[in-house]
Amino acid sequence: MTQRTRTVAFFPEASFGAALNCIGIAQALRELGARPVFICHAHFQGIFAEYGFAEYPLQLDSPLSAADHQHYWERFIERNVPYFDQPPLAQIDSYVAPAWEAIIDTAIESEKPLQQLLARLKPDAIVLDNVVSFPAIAAAGCPWVRMVSCAETELPDTAVPPYLSGASSSDAQACETYREHYLQATKPAHERFARFLADCGHPALPAGQFLEDSPWLNLLLSPTPVRYEREKPLPAERYLYLDGCVRSEAPYIPPQFPRHDEAPLIYVSFGSLGAADVAMMRRLIDAVAQLPYRFLINVGAYREHYDTVPDNVYLDSWYPQPAVLRECQLFIHHGGNNSFCEALYFGLPSVIIPYCWDGHDNARRAEEVGVARYLPRFENPLAALPGALAELLADKAMEQRLGTVREQMQASRGTEAAARAILGICAD
Template sequence: MQKQQLIALFPEASFGAALNCIGIAQSLRELGAKPVFICHEHFQGLFAEYGFDEYPIPQASPLSAAEHQHYWERFIERSIPYFDQTPLAQIDSYVAPAWEAIIDTAIEAEKPLQQLLSRLKPDVIVLDNVVMFPAIANAGCPWVRVVSCAETELPDAAVPPYLSGCLASDTTACERYTAQYLKAVAPAHERFSQFLLSNGTAPSPPGQFLTDSPWLNLLLSPTPVRYERQQPLDPQRYVYLDGCVRREAPYIVPDFPRHNDAPLIYLSFGSLGAADTGMMKRLISTIETLPYRFLVNVGAYRDMYTTVPDNVYLDSWFAQPAVLKECDVFIHHGGNNSFCEALYFGLPSLIIPYCWDGHDNAARAEEVGVGRYLPRFADPVATLPAALEQLLADQAMKQRLKTFSERMQATRGTEIAARAILALPDL
């Protein structure tokens, strides 16, 4: 009897990466493998809800699991003043400090992760993160990289710089961003390179913190938003998934006291973006005046909203794929998970990014005609009503998105990922 393959999935401590990996794990389980999750302690319980075994990384610091849980919320709260800046200005104020914080968490996790992997002995490790862990490179089994940020994370001369929000055609802006980025992150890159070398792992090129897997790399960028690369990726090692959407139970839309038959719009800036309650309250004050229904994800901050308009329904958590099936437009921060799910369900995106690859996805959405980009540094709240009206009325975009959705859903990206993982030579 063939041995059941043990696949250890290790997403970063963010819901986007975690939920992408759950979709892949669902397909791995259907194909007879045993997917399990390595997770940070404060994410324990999420994967068990979907029926998967969890292996939390033991804490190496004196911080409790609860304190770790709020680490990034506090980091985001401190960074809120920088979210109204341009991507170029954010390099020094947000991006470089974020890399330093990410590196801190990776270094802290290294030895506990080594110990866990030596006990677990997986056949394959699936890493969905933005930094490398030497424990994974040295685990003695194949490892897979999931690129769940924008495709810009993989550099190419014909692709805009990662996190820049630039268009590839704007070479002056691309060059300026790259020069400033490399200079700002050089200290973090040097520190991380020394850490990798001290653990027997080769460092990444300047400005990068994670190398590609020599075995398999899975990209979540769907066909409609892919770039024409100057150096095409080897299809044997780089597999596009055309969406990587988990399965959820159906969502029952609540009744609204006002505009109950109007278009339904979902608004979510992710678990971290919800920390900017000032922005969320300004948005709610605006959408209260519009003739639509709104589902609004306010994350862990539900108690901060004492009054709710009759055309708005707030919650701290939504099963996003189930919700999007019922909606007409998706207002989001440009996180790759949200952007891909909007395309998967044929919804136009109205993107108000606050940081990271949200800028890249927002620029790309408008460039290829699948949404609108409302920069935070250009008063997006004031322009939101007209943008929503335009998206709801754009029949050509609606038909284009319908075609994309049908193709993506027929492709079944989670199954493509699972089959590619199980087809690795060492299995």
């Protein structure tokens, strides 16, 4: 008897980091004979179709159109650019608490459309890559998977620094100060979300948490070299660490540069949020124009803001990042989890200049374990950048260490492991 094709519905948040690592797992599921489909916010359509997957856009229970939602988030990001230079503790009030309120708005607007769509799709499993709960998923009548695309700190433990803190686990005072302030500042958002969950018949969540673990399967993008020793280890039967979760891309051919065309090639990407900080990106371009390297720089949707480009710099709105990293010798990024993990997957040293969210956590951890340099934005990172690049490119011990990490991660076949684990929980 032929086994029927399993339908796995992915629901990533409307960010490229979550979307693209889900694509890697969906590619592996497709190779195993499953039918991956993507539920997406209407303003994020097209990303998944480019990789050959069916898309099901949510029609939000909101007076705003898809274009209005896109503009809402663009305005939210641009309003918050001034806070990107603050340390994590200050960002709790200026950025983190308002961000939770905005995220909760989207979750509430998504609930009814998501219920309707899941009833129509009838998936065998759902993969949620988000930071908040959606009661419709828990009530869909099939197993669901929590995908932790942010730092491992998202899953609390007494031996792990607080989520979004950028603190070291060895600095107990900094951890406690951040934890207390975070709980106080996010309490109104948490209480509002709790009322919504109760109205949906969904269990309450602990203080400061907006998403529960899945009772079936939880996937973590936290490679072996950067994992924390937890006070309470996560049970292996429900928590799977993915040492590599990188999508497949066609090969990338670097452009020719009028200057330094034989020099080391460095990729620069601060994600869609960081690209909105055009002033910072211009300062960075001015800084690297004086350096003896080639630079590929991702400027996102803001390409028209750059009239002149140095001879050793190439700008674009989009790069197939995994394919690009294969050609590079170093990566400058914001510490987003995809960039963080892909740098390790390809054995590249990194300069991490975070500006918000879990980038702070990843930057701190990467420097602690010796796989990157952390240059805080609130400490004039561009002044330290030339020295950091020269040191990393000359560091043979790090090169050897990262080569071992690359071999281990690429041998782990993380996307296939994730796909098999997802199929393993599908209802009969």
